[in-house]
Amino acid sequence: MTKQTITEKQLRSLLCVFWGGSLMVTTSSSDVKQDFWISMLIASVLIIPLFLIYTRIFTLYPNKNFFDILSMVFGKVIGKIICFVYVLFTIQIAAILMYIFSSFIRMLNMPETPEIATVALISLVAIMCVKQGPENIARMSKVVWEFIFVAISLTFVIGLRKMDFNNLKPILxxxxxxxxxxxxxxxxxxxxxxxxxxxxxxxxxxxxxFKKIFIKGSSLFIFLTTLANIRNTAVIGFPCSNMLFFPSYASVSLLSVGEFFTRFEVIIGLNLVLAGLIKICVCLYTASSGLAKVINLEDHKPLIIPLALITITFSLMAQSNVQELFRFLSVYPIYAFPFEIILPIIILIGAEIRTRTSKNGGSGGQATESGNQAQNPVDEKIPEPKHQKKSPYASV
Amino acid sequence: MKTAKRLCILILVMNMMLLSGCWNYHELEDMSLVTGVAIDKGINGDTYHLTFEFVDLTGDQIKSKLVESDGNTIYDCIRNVTGKGEKKLNFTECKVIIISQDLAAQGISPILDWYIRDHEPRMNLNLIISKEKTANEILQEKPITDELISLEIWKALNRNVTTLGKVPCVELYQAINMLSDNGISLILPTIRIEKLPTSTALVLDGTALFEGEKLFGYIDSEKTKYLLFIKNQIDGGLLLVDTDSGKLTLEIVENVTKLTPKIENNEPSVDIKIKMRAMLSEDQSSTDHNTSDGIKKVQLDAEKTLTNNISDLITSVQSQTGSDIFGFGSLFYQNYPEYWKKEKLKWKEQFPKLKCTVSASVKIENTELLKEKIKVGG
Incomplete structure (x- = not known):
């Protein structure tokens, strides 16, 4: 299999679209009222240390898969356990996203279509995308990102006439x-x-x-979400913008150019569907490649369909109604904290120690080689079971 | 193997043709497009009595048809219609909701819940209070220029902001914002049937005032104009000015009202500054105002008219009620959030004591086509 490559620009837009996929949930934070855009700006600064952590991990282990890094740092068993936990977390995120997605379509556009139909169709597309590999997803996200960028800026400009910036007051x-x-x-x-x-x-x-990709991507994304948030609050006004599940959709539905061009909300619907699709693709790819690492498969492709089916079932079973989901999202930060903040820090510390010890052990010139050689057998041991496991697939 | 693959593709393609189609596909013929709803109190023990006006698509011409139904909730009424005709009502094109004053006096928020909750009605439909006995009578009237009465009301309401300025235009989401805000009270436009010697017609006229969610009074169209001046919602319209020698009419080109809340020694006050550009459009007085001095005099008179009428309106509202129809409370919330946190619950007592200073500056840009006015007998 030839190695697929992604350009910096594609990865940046992938990050942006990936973040944008859950935009529809995050815009409805009711405690912060009109000042949510300030929160977003603060968040963009707060997140920078985390970016640096990831950059550091990748400079310590260049060109290595994240899941490989896990087993390198923590050893085979613990690395696999952490890997598996990440896979579960990823599937859950994908399931939540799928649920929001299907309920968005069900509540706003097609109330009589059963949820399973929309979800199945979306995941069918997602499965096809993931089968083509990461490069395909990254390319897609570049196009989608450009579309989202144009759509949000356009609706902001059109909305200027309807905006009342007093709605944003009191600032702070x-x-x-x-x-x-x-x-x-x-x-x-x-x-x-x-x-x-x-x-x-x-x-x-x-x-x-990587540092540049992270910073540039996040600032672009924050800029756009802030724009969307200001548009929503300024057009609909407070507290209506906090009462609704999908304020973007509602605010854009009020806009018009003259009396002829109305109902732009289709664009927003399309935005959310496209960004959500990309996010589901990303989650599926990560989950399948992570699971492949856990069970020592060389190829992740056979795992995509089962994982997609698990995600669908999970998305329909995990919550009985939308309010329950939103209640879960209110405690979600506490739930996600270990996965998103603590584990990366532990991985970084582990990685630093691992690389230092291997360097220190090899203070003499030859010992470095022996240290590398000591690592290599571990790397080489993995492929052996892969071939054993791969053979049954070849016969199928 | 290859033939099996081809067969599979063929079956899939055939399936696509046979089984595809939208789940929620609605033919236009199967729907009744509702353009307006009148909501009344129920008659035979039911809570609500709704009248729907919808577009009749059967003939070559667009015609209006009415259907009535009773029910215990709004949605109940809407679904009960299905038992009366073959078509399902569709609310995506609904433009106006007319609410009878009896119902509005009981509380308006239960009525609005369905309209904001359901996905079909749009958030920018207009709310109107009927001054007649029932809201049904309004929809029974014959339209003058349009085919549908509710479309005519809607157009009149949306256009009179620019040419009349005597009726507030309130959309559903704005009404809900006003209802849930402590610092501003809901106002809605009113409609009534005017009985003229030879005909009857619908008139949009004046404002309905709410205390909380309950209707408690009206103000007439002349006062509404000054209310709109305070709320900075004047985009056009006329201003009548009394002078010593007769009446003048100014046409408003542009108006900007600036409200500045102030707190001095814990005493709130509001500064209202009106900046208006206008044209001298009619002069019925006996003196000629088409001179630079005359125009200055007209400007002064217009400023006086504005300040007097606006302060009169504020004091009369303050003396009658504690409900803040001007939205001064939300001004304080926006500019002095700390103060508002303390006063929020006491605003009802605070509002009648609020001091307002009004100042106006009127600029007359031209006197239209006339250089000199008609001089009788030279």
């Missing part, structure tokens, strides 16, 4: 604690979900500047 009317809380929530809900798209980073050239 909520106390600082609530705003910071909103910022942390926004950090954890879309921004810190990067572990879910880390396998894509191993497709990059080693010369790629």
């Amino acid at each position: 009317g909520v106390d600082l604690k609530t705003i910071l809380g909103g910022a942390v929530t926004f950090c954890l809900l879309p921004l810190a979900e990067i572990p879910l798209c880390l396998p894509f980073f191993s497709c990059m050239d080693s010369s790629a500047n």
Whole structure:
């Protein structure tokens, strides 16, 4: 199999679209009221240390898959356990997303279509995308990102006539604690979900500047979400913008150019569907490649369909109604904190220690080689069971 | 193997043709497009009595048809219609909701819940209070220029902002924002049937005032204009000015009202600054105002008219009720959030004591086509 490569630009837009996939949930944070855009700006600063952590991990282990890094750092058993936990987390995120997705379509457009139909169709497309590999998803996301960018900027410009910027007042009317809380929530809900798209980073050239990708991508994304959030609050006004499940959809539905061009909300619907699709693809790819690492498969493709089916079932079973989901999302930051913040830090510390010890042990010139050789057998041991396991697939 | 593959593809393609189609596909012929709804109190023990006006698509011409139904909730009424005709009502094109005053006096928020909750009605439909006994009578009237009465009301309402400025235009989401805000009270436009010597016609006229969610009074169209001046919702319309020698009419080109809340020694006050550009459109007075001095005099008179009428309106509203129809409370919320946190619950007592200073500056841009006015007998 030829190695697929992703350009920096593609990866940046992949990150942006990936974050944008859960945009529809995060816009409805009710505690922070009108000041949510301030929270978002603060979040963009708060998230930078995490970006640096990931950059450091990837400079320590250039061109290595994230799941490989796990087993290198923690050893085979613990590495696999952590890997498996990440896979479960990824599937859950994908399931939540799928649920929001299907309920969005069900509530706004097609109330008589059963949820399973929309979900099945979406995951069918997602399965096909993931089968083509990471490069395909990255390319798709570049196109989608451009579409989203144009759509949101366009609706903002059209909406200017209907906006009442007094709706944004009082600026900093909520106390600082609530705003910071909103910022942390926004950090954890879309921004810190990067572990879910880390396998894509191993497709990059080693010369790629990850720091630049992270910072540029996140600032672009924050800029766009802030624009969308300001548009929603300024057009609909408070508290209506907080009452609705999908404020973007509602605010854009009020816009018009003259009396002829109306009902732009289709664009927003399309935005959410496209971004959601990309996010589901990313989650599926990560989950399948992670699971392949856990059970020592060389190829992740046979796992895509089973994982997609598990995701569908999970998305329909995990919550009985939308309110329950939103209640879960309110405690989600606490739930996701270990996965998104603590584990990366532990991995970084482990990685630092591992690389240092292997270097220290090899203070003499030859010992470095022996240290590398000591690692190599571990790497080489993995392929052996792979061939054993792969053979049954070849016969099928 | 190859033939099996081809067969599979063929079957799939055939399936696509046979089984595809939208789940939610609705033919236009199967729907009744509702354009307006009138909501009344129920008659025979039911809570609501709804009248729907919908587009009749059977003939070559667009015609209006009415259907009535009773029910215990709004949605119940809507579904009960299905038992009366073959078509299902569709609310995506609904433009106006007319609510009878009896129902509005009981509370308006239960009525609005369905309209904002359901996905079919749009958030920018207009709410109107009927001054007649029932809202049904409004929809029974014959339209003058349009085919459908509710479309005519809707067009009149949306256009009179620019040419009349005597009726507030409130959309559903704005009404809900006002209802849930402590610092501003809901106002809605009113409609009534005007009985003229030879005909009857619908008139949009004046404003219905709400305390909380309950209707408690009206103000007439002349006062509504000054209310709209305070709310900065004047985009056009006329301003009548009394001078010593007769009446003048100014046509408003542009108006900007700036409200500045102030707190001095814990005493709130509001500064209202009106900046208006206008044209001298009619002069019925006996003196000629088409001179630079005359125009200055007209400007002064217009400023006086504005400030007097606006302060009169504010004091009369303040003396009658504690409900803040001007939205001064939300001004304080927006600019002094700390103050508002303390006063939020006491605003009802605070509002009648609020001091307002009004100042206006009127600029007359031209006197239209006339250089000099008609001089009788030279």
